[in-house]
Amino acid sequence: SQTIHQWPATLVQPVGSPLSLECTVEGTSNPNLYWYRQAAGRGLQLLFYSVGIGQISSEVPQNLSASRPQDRQFILSSKKLLLSDSGFYLCASKGYTDEAFFGQGTRLTVV
């Protein structure tokens, strides 16, 4: 099965500061990769997905961007964080099977 490495686990950042969250995948090649955000007590909202290197699709307009510089690396970024960017960010990967595997998540608090 796949292993998703996501870091950092927690992050406190001031408003207006930049953001970079990284996700790497082991155990599969050419996976579909996803970034989800989970607000407190809410469901998982899909932010971005990627079907290959350099291919990024955005699901919702927002202050964030994503990049996929390598096959098994997915990065979530922001140039200037907003308070509303706080949440639990999850990277997910889907290989050849139906199952999507999640990373352990990053809890971001913007202060």
Add this chain to the structure above:
Amino acid sequence: GENVEQHPSTLSVQEGDSAVIKCTYSDSASNYFPWYKQELGKRPQLIIDIRSNVGEKKDQRIAVTLNKTAKHFSLHITETQPEDSAVYFCAARPTDSWGKLQFGAGTQVVVTP
């Protein structure tokens, strides 16, 4: 696009009783329906899934049923135990959606001893 609704939002059950969570979906092209369990502060983990060519699937104390005509599916947990306490998410995936899952809002299940 796909829209998934999940009920109830919270569910309290006595240990040993059954728990049922229901979801509806909107896109008739959806063909894959997983259920994830998320413990506090941790990643969601797949507990059971069902494809649209199957009406029911069971794995020990967990079962999922699917009604394609009505576009709803349900999770059944029997003989609940305290370790079943968690948030449960249903999801639906349309064909040709690049594997994107549309999640329900989640159900907080609390099993009291």
